[in-house]
Amino acid sequence: MEDKRYSAAALTLGFCLFVVAARSAFGDVSYSFPEEMKRGSVIGNVAKDLGLDVNRLSARKARIDTEGNRKRYCDINVNTGELTVAERIDREEICSDAVSCVLHCELVLEGPLVLHRITLNIDDVNDNFPSFQRDVIKIELSESVVKGTRFRLDEAHDADIGINTVQNYHLQRNEYFIVSVHSNTDGGVYCELVLDKELDREQQQELTLTLTAVDGGTPPRSGTVVIHVTVLDANDNAPVFSQSVYKVSLPENSPLNTVVLTVSATDADEGANGEITYDFSRISDKARSIFSLDHKTGRVKIIKSLDYEEDSKFEIRIQAMDSFGLKSDTKLSVSVTDVNDNAPVIIMKSIHSPIPEDALIGAEVGIINVQDRDSEKNGQVHCSVQQSVPFKLVPSIKNYYSLVTTGELDRELVSDYNITITASDEGSPPLSSSKTLHLSVADVNDNPPVFEEQSYSAHVKENNKAGSSVCRVAARDPDWRQNGTVVYSLSPSDVSGAPVSSFVSINGDTGVLHAVRSFDYEQLKSFKVLVLARDNGSPPLSSNVSVSVWIGDENDNSPQILYPSPEGHSFMTEMVPKAAQSGSLVSKVIAVDADSGQNAWLSYHMVKATEPGLFTIGEHSGEIRTQRDISESDHMKQNLVLSVRDNGQPSLSVTCTVYLLISDNLAELPELKDMSYEESSSKLTFYLIIALVSVSTFFLTFIIIVLAVRFCHRRKSRLLFDGAVAIPSAYLPPNYAEVEGAGTLRSSYNYDAYLTTGSRTSDFKFITSYSDRTLPADPTLKKTHASVEDLEGFDGAGNDSQFAGVHGFTTLFIPPCLLPLIYPFIQIINEVIPEKE
Ligand SMILES: *[C@@H]1O[C@H](CO)[C@@H](O)[C@H](O)[C@H]1NC(C)=O
Ligand SMILES: *[C@@H]1O[C@H](CO)[C@@H](O)[C@H](O)[C@H]1NC(C)=O
Ligand SMILES: *[C@@H]1O[C@H](CO)[C@@H](O)[C@H](O)[C@H]1NC(C)=O
Numbered sequence: 001m002e003d004k005r006y007s008a009a010a011l012t013l014g015f016c017l018f019v020v021a022a023r024s025a026f027g028d029v030s031y032s033f034p035e036e037m038k039r040g041s042v043i044g045n046v047a048k049d050l051g052l053d054v055n056r057l058s059a060r061k062a063r064i065d066t067e068g069n070r071k072r073y074c075d076i077n078v079n080t081g082e083l084t085v086a087e088r089i090d091r092e093e094i095c096s097d098a099v100s101c102v103l104h105c106e107l108v109l110e111g112p113l114v115l116h117r118i119t120l121n122i123d124d125v126n127d128n129f130p131s132f133q134r135d136v137i138k139i140e141l142s143e144s145v146v147k148g149t150r151f152r153l154d155e156a157h158d159a160d161i162g163i164n165t166v167q168n169y170h171l172q173r174n175e176y177f178i179v180s181v182h183s184n185t186d187g188g189v190y191c192e193l194v195l196d197k198e199l200d201r202e203q204q205q206e207l208t209l210t211l212t213a214v215d216g217g218t219p220p221r222s223g224t225v226v227i228h229v230t231v232l233d234a235n236d237n238a239p240v241f242s243q244s245v246y247k248v249s250l251p252e253n254s255p256l257n258t259v260v261l262t263v264s265a266t267d268a269d270e271g272a273n274g275e276i277t278y279d280f281s282r283i284s285d286k287a288r289s290i291f292s293l294d295h296k297t298g299r300v301k302i303i304k305s306l307d308y309e310e311d312s313k314f315e316i317r318i319q320a321m322d323s324f325g326l327k328s329d330t331k332l333s334v335s336v337t338d339v340n341d342n343a344p345v346i347i348m349k350s351i352h353s354p355i356p357e358d359a360l361i362g363a364e365v366g367i368i369n370v371q372d373r374d375s376e377k378n379g380q381v382h383c384s385v386q387q388s389v390p391f392k393l394v395p396s397i398k399n400y401y402s403l404v405t406t407g408e409l410d411r412e413l414v415s416d417y418n419i420t421i422t423a424s425d426e427g428s429p430p431l432s433s434s435k436t437l438h439l440s441v442a443d444v445n446d447n448p449p450v451f452e453e454q455s456y457s458a459h460v461k462e463n464n465k466a467g468s469s470v471c472r473v474a475a476r477d478p479d480w481r482q483n484g485t486v487v488y489s490l491s492p493s494d495v496s497g498a499p500v501s502s503f504v505s506i507n508g509d510t511g512v513l514h515a516v517r518s519f520d521y522e523q524l525k526s527f528k529v530l531v532l533a534r535d536n537g538s539p540p541l542s543s544n545v546s547v548s549v550w551i552g553d554e555n556d557n558s559p560q561i562l563y564p565s566p567e568g569h570s571f572m573t574e575m576v577p578k579a580a581q582s583g584s585l586v587s588k589v590i591a592v593d594a595d596s597g598q599n600a601w602l603s604y605h606m607v608k609a610t611e612p613g614l615f616t617i618g619e620h621s622g623e624i625r626t627q628r629d630i631s632e633s634d635h636m637k638q639n640l641v642l643s644v645r646d647n648g649q650p651s652l653s654v655t656c657t658v659y660l661l662i663s664d665n666l667a668e669l670p671e672l673k674d675m676s677y678e679e680s681s682s683k684l685t686f687y688l689i690i691a692l693v694s695v696s697t698f699f700l701t702f703i704i705i706v707l708a709v710r711f712c713h714r715r716k717s718r719l720l721f722d723g724a725v726a727i728p729s730a731y732l733p734p735n736y737a738e739v740e741g742a743g744t745l746r747s748s749y750n751y752d753a754y755l756t757t758g759s760r761t762s763d764f765k766f767i768t769s770y771s772d773r774t775l776p777a778d779p780t781l782k783k784t785h786a787s788v789e790d791l792e793g794f795d796g797a798g799n800d801s802q803f804a805g806v807h808g809f810t811t812l813f814i815p816p817c818l819l820p821l822i823y824p825f826i827q828i829i830n831e832v833i834p835e836k837e
Contacts, residue, residue: 030119031083035091035101036127040084043074043120046107047081050116054081060109061350064118065369067104074105074120083118091122092159096284097315099161110350113367115397126217128159130166132225133281137211139193139325140230143201150180150192152238152327155317156213156223157282165189167216172209177229179211186315186331188282193227201231237268238326239276241318246332252308253339260291263298263330265320274322281319281329286311291334293318300332308338309373340378340427345371346435349400354442357411365391365439366403370423378427386434389417409441412478416440443480445537451475451545456531458513461552462521470504470513470549475533482536486511491530491544500529504549513547521553522594555648557594559602561656564589573659574624576638580662582628586615587658589622591644601647607655608641615640615660624658636662 031044047054052062058078066072075086095101100121107116133154141151158165169191171179176199179191191211207229214222241263248261267274278298280288290304291314298320312335319329351366359365372379383393383401390407403419417439424432451473458471477484488511493500504513513529527549534542564587574587593600604622609615611634616627624640638660645653689703 028117028119030121032121032123034123034125035089036125037085037089039086039088043083043085045081046076046083046116046118050107052081052109054079057081057109060111060114062107062109065106065108067106072105073103074118076107089122091124091161092128094122096286096311097159097161108349110367113396113400113402115400124161124164126160126164126215126219126221128164129221130156130158130213130215130223132156132211132213132223133279135226137225137227138230139227140232141195141199142232143199145195145199147195147198149195151194151325153179153191153193153211153227154225154319155184155188155190155282156225158213158215158221158223159284160215160217163216165215166213167220168214170212170214171227172211174207174209176204176207177209199231205231207231232324237322238328239265239267239320239322240328241265241320241330244330246330247335248332249335249337250302250306251339252306252336253341254302254306256302256305258302260300260302260334261332263300263318263320263332265298265328265330267320267322267326276320276322278318278320280316282317284314287314287316290314291316306336308336308375309342312336312338338375338378340374340425340429340431342373342378343431343433344381344383344423344425346383346421346423346433347371348435348437351403351437351439353438354440355405355409356442356444357409358444358446359405359409361407362404364402364404366437367396368393368401368403368421370399370401372423372425372431374425374427378425380426381423382426383421383423386420386422389419391417391419391439393421411441411443411480412447414441443483445479445483445535445539445541447477447479447484447535448541448543449475449477449486449533449535450543451533453545455546455548457548457550459550459552460515460519462519462554463556464515464518466515466517468515470515471547473506473511473513473531473533473545473547475511475543475545477533477535477541479535479537485536486533487536489532489534491532493528493530495527495529496524500527503527504529506531513549519551521551521596522557524551526550553596553599555595555599555646555650555652557599558652559591559593559644559646559654561644561654562590562592564656564658573661576626576630576660576662578630578632578662578664580626580630582626584626585623586626586660587624589617589624589642589644589656589658591622591654593646595646595648599646599648603645603647605643605645606640607643608639610635610638610640614638617642624660630662634662638662 029044029046029049033043037043046052047057057076062076062078064072064074064076064083071087073085073087073089074083076083089103091101094103101124103120103122105118105120107118108114109116137154139151153169156166156169165187166189168189169179169181171177171193176195176197178194178196180194181189181191183189207227209227209229210224211227212222212224214220242265243263246261246263250258250260263278265276265278267276276298277295278293279295280293283291290302290306292301292303293299294301298318300318314332314334314336316332316334317329318332319327321327347369349367349369352364353366355363355365368383370381370383372381381399383395385391385393385403390405390409391403392406393401394404396402403421418436419439420434420436422432422434424430452475453473456471456473460468460470473488475486475488477486487508488506489508490500490504490506495503501516503516503519505516506513511531511533513531529547529549530544531547532542532544534540576586580586589604591602591604593602602622603619604617605619606615606617613627614630614634615624615638617624617640622644624642640658640660641655642658643653643655645651689707
């Protein structure tokens with residue numbers, strides 16, 4: 001029964017630069033099936049017939065679309081691919097009396113968009129009974145009517161078509177009449193009542209007969225009408241229409257009550273016999289609801305608005321009947337013409353919103369279907385996007401359009417679009433409609449955080465509190481939500497050997513850097529930290545910035561006096577020759593300050609002096625000079641209380657005392673002798689004397705000579721004493737580090753001064769050579785021989801240094817010729833008396 005035609009699908013693939021894929025596939029399939037199938041009945045398996053993959057139907061959003069937005073009579077089962085009946089399909093209602101009844105629908109698949117046309121041929125089923133216009137046909141006949149006279153009877157109407165329509169008439173068996181069945185030119189079957197035996201009004205005045213109309217279906221269906229015959233005396237002419245066919249054409253927008261036309265029939269008879277009434281003899285239900293016929297005048301009017309899109313043609317039969325029941329009929333053919341009365345309709349078939357901002361150019365955003373129910377030019381639709389948005393419509397199959405992007409999207413610039421699509425047809429005047437669709441753009445993590453500054457530098461005072469904030473870095477990320485949420489962290493690195501995290505920490509949310517410890521400018525002046533800013537997207541994007549932290553100096557170190565020893569217990573006493581002239585250099589106070597800049601800018605002041613006005617100190621040089629010539633009246637012992645101040649705010653200071661002796665000969669001062677006898681060497685010497693005396697008297701004389709020689713030697717050195725300054729190495733502060741840069745006193749000056757002034761040494765000092773051994777192993781410490789030479793002019797004693805690393809016993813000035821003799825004793829003594837440490 002099912003006649004399937006399957007036309008092979010033709011696939012055309014077009015490719016152009018901006019259209020990712022333009023696809024059009026046509027596959028037509030057609031089914032024939034009877035009307036009035038139950039809802040849900042299977043018409044056929046479209047998927048199989050079109051060779052589609054049943055499993056992908058639902059994914060591709062398979063659906064049935066009807067043309068022109070009409071009722072959808074069938075549906076597709078996406079699970080099986082079967083086309084099923086969705087609505088009652090009444091062939092008579094859909095196609096009225098058209099010979100073939102065809103429905104069109106489309107199977108739409110997306111991704112890629114494919115359209116299959118499905119043609120449904122609805123077969124007629126004999127579901128309508130033949131029926132007559134009236135229940136009773138009244139005929140009045142003159143008894144004079146001759147045998148064989150024919151009377152046309154109302155045609156029975158059967159909504160079915162072909163063989164299912166009326167095929168035959170049967171008349172109830174009777175004496176007088178038989179029926180004669182005829183075919184109309186337009187396929188209808190009508191009958192005439194034929195008088196078979198003359199009537200006799202006196203015998204039978206009335207007759208009631210039943211006429212049965214039978215159709216040709218299996219099983220056949222029938223309808224009956226009662227014919228009531230009244231026997232009269234006279235006979236008449238039947239009415240005659242002026243035209244056998246009336247044709248009229250109407251625009252679909254004709255207003256109600258428009259007169260379509262007036263049919264007219266004439267009857268040759270006079271008077272009451274010529275009175276004609278008009279009636280529809282054969283008319284579809286739909287036409288009956290649209291047209292009205294004035295029974296008297298034959299005027300046909302419109303009583304319901306026409307719609308070309310629903311019915312474009314009507315065929316109606318009209319009969320005229322005179323008062324004797326003589327009839328004739330005519331055909332009225334009404335064709336409806338199209339008017340551009342339907343604006344295009346834009347239907348959003350699918351839309352991918354939000355669309356990711358990294359969508360490629362030409363990516364399909366949505367599918368749009370445009371429909372215009374009008375025909376021909378009135379239904380030709382053009383569709384476009386009006387605004388300047390990066391979208392355009394690409395015509396796809398038939399009246400489908402793809403909305404594609406024409407440029408790159410950037411959510412950070414435009415996060416949503418209102419796209420107005422305008423469709424207009426080609427009618428005159430054209431009708432148009434528009435639809436706005438809202439499209440939002442979804443975020444993609446395409447922006448790394450960006451720091452507000454190229455680099456940061458922070459200045460922190462030393463001695464800051466641990467936990468205090470150092471500076472704040474800020475990075476912006478314009479992405480959405482977590483894609484734009486910035487988290488800060490420190491890039492692991494080392495700052496002078498320690499991990500950077502032991503210096504600063506960062507608040508991941510606020511970007512505030514905190515000091516983890518208190519900084520010490522004297523140890524660390526600056527360091528760099530690399531801060532990372534990362535967003536929370538996946539994958540995350542990050543950037544980094546370097547933060548230089550400069551530690552500022554605070555005046556937290558008081559000046560340190562290197563010479564003279566600040567403790568004051570030192571016997572450091574300067575000799576001033578009595579003959580010293582005004583302005584001659586007596587001594588020099590040497591001080592350093594671990595701070596830098598102003599904080600290390602030292603100034604020297606005299607606080608107290610035994611003889612005010614005798615000595616002055618250079619405010620910046622620290623040099624103590626005589627202010628006037630020394631006179632005999634000046635006291636021999638002079639004490640100066642000096643203070644050294646730095647320039648910090650507040651300034652720090654230390655004081656020291658310098659003892660000066662105005663003398664040319666140390667021997668003049670017995671009390672000073674005691675002062676100078678000190679240290680282990682003298683003690684050792686004492687022990688040695690005792691030891692030697694007690695061990696052997698044999699060498700007693702030797703020892704006495706040795707002591708005598710030594711005494712002479714010391715005298716000699718005292719005579720050589722010229723007041724130059726000696727500074728032992730032990731006065732250098734431990735770990736004293738040179739301050740780079742901004743010191744006002746050149747550090748090398750400090751050290752060098754110390755070294756050179758010690759060149760004319762006295763005999764008892766433990767003087768160590770000017771070498772790295774005596775200085776802290778600080779790499780920043782710098783010393784140059786050039787500086788040493790610079791200072792030669794300062795005290796005139798920068799030449800051959802006698803700095804020999806001589807220790808203990810050997811310090812004694814013993815003539816070398818005697819050494820072999822006393823050496824064994826020295827060894828014994830060294831074993832007996834542990835070296836003083
Ligand atoms: C789109 O239209 C909506 C509502 O009409 C409006 O709130 C929104 O601001 C519009 N957006 C743009 C980008 O014009
Ligand atoms: C962040 O970006 C990713 C892609 O990079 C995207 O999948 C995700 O939806 C975005 N998150 C938000 C909140 O927009
Ligand atoms: C810091 O950023 C630069 C480029 O901006 C990159 O080459 C480098 O690898 C980054 N450093 C770290 C530690 O992430």
